[in-house]
Amino acid sequence: MTTHLVLFNFNDIALLLVIFNCLIFSCILLAVKRGKRSSNSLLALFILVFGLAALDTLIYWSAPLKQALFSDASTLFFVFKFGLLAQGPLLYLYTRSVIYTDFTVNTKTAWHFAPLAIFPLYLWAILSTLGESALHAGINNYNIYYENTLYRGLLIAQHLSILSYGLLSYRLLTRYKVEIVHSHSNLDKVSRSWLQILIGGFLFLFFWELGAQLAHHLALGNIPSTMGLMGNYFKFIFATVLVIFSLIHSNIVQGISSSQAPNLPENSTAAPEAEPLPKRTATEELQQHHIDAVSRAIEQDEVYLDPEITLDQLANKLACTPRQVSRVINQHYQQNFFEFINFYRVERAKKLLLEQTTLPMLEVMDQAGFSSKSAFNRFFKKYTQMTPTQFRNQNIHQ
Incomplete structure (x- = not known):
């Protein structure tokens, strides 16, 4: 058997x-x-x-x-x-x-x-x-x-x-x-x-x-x-x-370039708002033409209106390296890229709220470059200490 x-x-x-x-x-x-x-x-x-x-x-x-x-x-x-x-x-x-x-x-x-x-x-x-x-x-x-x-x-x-x-x-x-x-x-x-x-x-x-x-x-x-x-x-x-x-x-998962990453301490786990800004060294003095290029991209080209704009994309538009653009934003404007772009989006939203008082809030959000209502409200309140609706109502009744 x-x-x-x-x-x-x-x-x-x-x-x-x-x-x-x-x-x-x-x-x-x-x-x-x-x-x-x-x-x-x-x-x-x-x-x-x-x-x-x-x-x-x-x-x-x-x-x-x-x-x-x-x-x-x-x-x-x-x-x-x-x-x-x-x-x-x-x-x-x-x-x-x-x-x-x-x-x-x-x-x-x-x-x-x-x-x-x-x-x-x-x-x-x-x-x-x-x-x-x-x-x-x-x-x-x-x-x-x-x-x-x-x-x-x-x-x-x-x-x-x-x-x-x-x-x-x-x-x-x-x-x-x-x-x-x-x-x-x-x-x-x-x-x-x-x-x-x-x-x-x-x-x-x-x-x-x-x-x-x-x-x-x-x-x-x-x-x-x-x-x-x-x-x-x-x-x-x-x-x-x-x-x-x-x-x-x-x-x-959205990748980043290791060459553009800030020089954080090895044990750094700080939140973005608490992160110290990079210190300028003699070999990393800001070039005025880099500052001017970033300024033109913001004020004339209004690159912040692109909801998905990244540092790499901005650097390509300016024919600069991501590190050069990042250094201008960190040292000259005293902000990180995330805060920098969204600050100008809020400024555009404020202008739309004042000039087009009947424009729906979602249209304001979209035309200012925001892709979500939560981000729009969060950053607007961060930079103005009030919601978009409160900002509009306050200025309409003045």
Whole structure:
């Protein structure tokens, strides 16, 4: 009578779906023509190694699978453990590629993968120190591997890589919130939800698994296995959301140029209004013709009437660099680009309210260059201490 070995159980379904989703959609991202090629490639690689890390977890927990695949080839048990070393750098570089329009993959970015490059050599050292018998026995008895100093070092390196790159990505997103006001005049369409979900979910999974491991070391009964099982379903949810948002929302994030970004302190997370203005240096003295060019663009060309005007677009119109235009706005006008453009929009709205007293408020908003009612009301009140309606009524009755 023939017996059939069951490789997977019901609890393995979540991990199998994670692996399947990641494999399929990483291929789709590599093939898609929409968006920035480098960003799509980095995200595809991140999703792929996330799936490989899930495969490594599945191999670890599935005793029948280990028996079927690794009984005669125990070294293959370690093959996919590089995935956790690659996740962090890929997340960080993808975040940079989305935020900064001038990001490129070069030799400098390759240094982030140095630990991954030495992984084969380090793995060889682990296998050598374990020995054949311990290597084979450890597949079904994890404590044998954990007693090996080099193997524990690998686990520590994996944890440090995920935590450090996750926090670096979070800081990058936080700085982006400060820097975006130096390049965009309309933030209503600037979405950060995609990156927040990606980085937040990544860090959540890390701390959840860290908690499960801590519960295991504290011998807290069934809590570690329950947390591990729940973590598998969290991975499935994360991978599914990751795929959906990557195909729908990833291109909504409005990038900025790293060359035009202000020189913020490394630990700066200040709100735009609280941000200190850049100091002028001897090598960065303002040129009068740059000031005149910006002044003409505002007063004669009225570029602020374009609801989607950006610093890059303005610089192209003036045949200047974004940094030169940004410096004029910061140092001469004492404002950031976001405040600068919207100040002139408010001035135009005030003029329309006074000269065309019957013009509908939505028409005033549109003709002044605002794309949303909320932004119109917010900035009008900021610069006049009253709403547009209050301003019109007050001046009509004078």
